[in-house]
Amino acid sequence: MAKTWFITGASKGFGREWAEAALERGDRVAATSRSAAAFDDLVEKYGDAVLPLRLDVADRTAAFEAVRQAVDTFGGLDVVINNAGYGLFGMTEEVTEQQAREQIDVNLFGALWVTQAVLPHLRARGSGHIIQVSSIGGVTSLPGLGLYHASKFALEGFSASLAAEVKGFGIHVTLVEPAGYDTGWAGPSAVRAERLPAYDDFRAAMTGISARRGDPTATRAAILTVVDAEQPPLRIFFGQGPLELITKEYQARLDEWRAWDEVSTVAFGS
Template sequence: MPKTWFITGASKGFGLEWAEAALERGDQVAVTSRSASAFDDLVAKYGDAVLPLRLDVADRAAAFEAVQEAVDEFGGLDVVINNAGYGLFGMTEEVTEQQAREQIDVNLFGALWVTQAVLPHLRARGSGHIIQVSSIGGVVSLPGLGLYHASKFALEGFTASLAAEVKDFGIKVTLVEPAGYATGWAGPSAVQAQHLPAYDDFRAAMTRISARRGDPSATRAAILTLVDTEQPPLRIFFGAGPLDMVTKEYQARLDEWRKWDDVSKLAFGA
C-alpha cells in the first residue's frame, strides 16, 4: 500500500535520495528545504505526488505550519524523516556562541519541532514511523566536532525517550546512524569555525577514521526496507564500519567504569 512521507532537508544528500526512492515506487512525499524551488525537477517528474515546502526547521511555528499543510494536502502522514542538519567543524574553544546555537537549533531543535508537530496527527491515526537521522557521531566523538556531537547525542537521547512514550499509540521510532557518505556534509554543507593557532599542531596530527565515503544512493533500498518493516529497530547503522567502531568504544567505556568502580561506590557511601 502506498505511503505518505514528510522529509526535511530533502533538496540533496540522503533526503533527496530517499524522496526519489519513495516517489519511484508510487508513494507521496512532502519535501522541505529552505528553498521550495529546489524541488522543481521533482515536481516536473512526479507531479502531484510531490508537495514542495519551504521550511527552516529551526522555526517552530513554521514546522507546525508545514506539517499541517502536508496533512491537509495528503490526508495524513505515514513516514516522517528528520534529515535536515549540517556539521560544525571546530575545536571547542574555537566555536562562537552564534555557531554553537545555530548548530543546536537545526540539528536538535529542528528535529524536535517537527516531531512535536507530527505527533498529534500520528496519534490520531494510531500509526506512523518517525525516523531521526542521527550519525555515527551520535554514538562516538572525535575532536574538532564537539558541538556537532553534542547535537546528535542530544537527538539520540530525546528520541530514545520518545520511542517509549509513543509506543502504545502505535507509533514507531528509529534512529538512523550513518557512517561517512559523500553527501557534502563535510564539504559545501559544513560550517567551519575560525582556527586558533594553538591547535594547529594537533589539527595537523589528527587522523581521519577513513577517507572512504559511501554512495548515498546505496541507502535507497535500506530506507525502503526500514519503513516497510513491521517492527523496525530503534537504532540502525547505515554503512560499513560503525559496528566495529562502536564495539571498541563501548568496551573502552566499560573497562574504565570497572576500573573506577571502587571510587564510584565510595561516592555513594558504600
C-alpha cells in the same frame, strides 16, 4: 499500500535520495527545504505526488505550518524523516556562540519541532514512523566536532525517550546512524570555525576521518526496508565499519567504569 512521507532537508543528500526512492515506487512525499524551488524537477516528473514546502526547521512555527499543509494536502502522514542538519567543524574553544546556537537549533531543535508537530496527527491515526537521522557521531566522538556531536547525542537521547512514550500509540521511532557518505556534509554544507594557532600541532597530528565515503544512492533500499518493517529497529547503522568501531568504543567504556567501580561505590555513601 502506498505511504505518505514528510522529509526535511530533502533537496540534497540522504533526503533527496529517499524522496526519490519513495516517489519511484508510487509513494507520496512532502519534501521540505529552505528553497521549495529545489523540487521543481520532482514536481515535473511526479506531479501531485510531491508537495514542495519551504521550511527552515529552526523556526518552530514554520515547522507546525509545514506539517499542517502536508496533512491537509495528503490527508495524513505515515513516515516522518528529520534529515535536515549540517556539520560544524571546530575545536571547542574555537566555536563562536552564534555557531554553537545555530548548530543546536538546526540539528536538535529542528528535529524536535517537527516531531512535536507530527505527533498529534500520528496519535490520531494510531500509527506512524518517525525516523531521526543521527550519525555515527551520535554514539562516538572525534576532536574538532564537539558541538556537532553534542547535537547528535542530544537527538539520540530525546528520541530514545520518545520511542517509549509513543509505543502505545502505535508509533515507531528509528535512529538512523550513518557513517561517512558522499553527501556534501563535510563540504559545501559544513560550517567551519576560525582556527586558533594553538591547535595547529594537534590538528597536524590528527589521523582524521577516513577519506572513503559511501554512496548515498545505496541507502535507498535500506531506508525502504526500514520503513516497511513491521517491527523496525530503534537504532540502525548505515555503512561499513560502525559496528566494529562502536564495539571497541563501548568495551573501552565498560573497562573504565569497572576499573573505577570501587570509587563509584564509595561515592554513594553508607
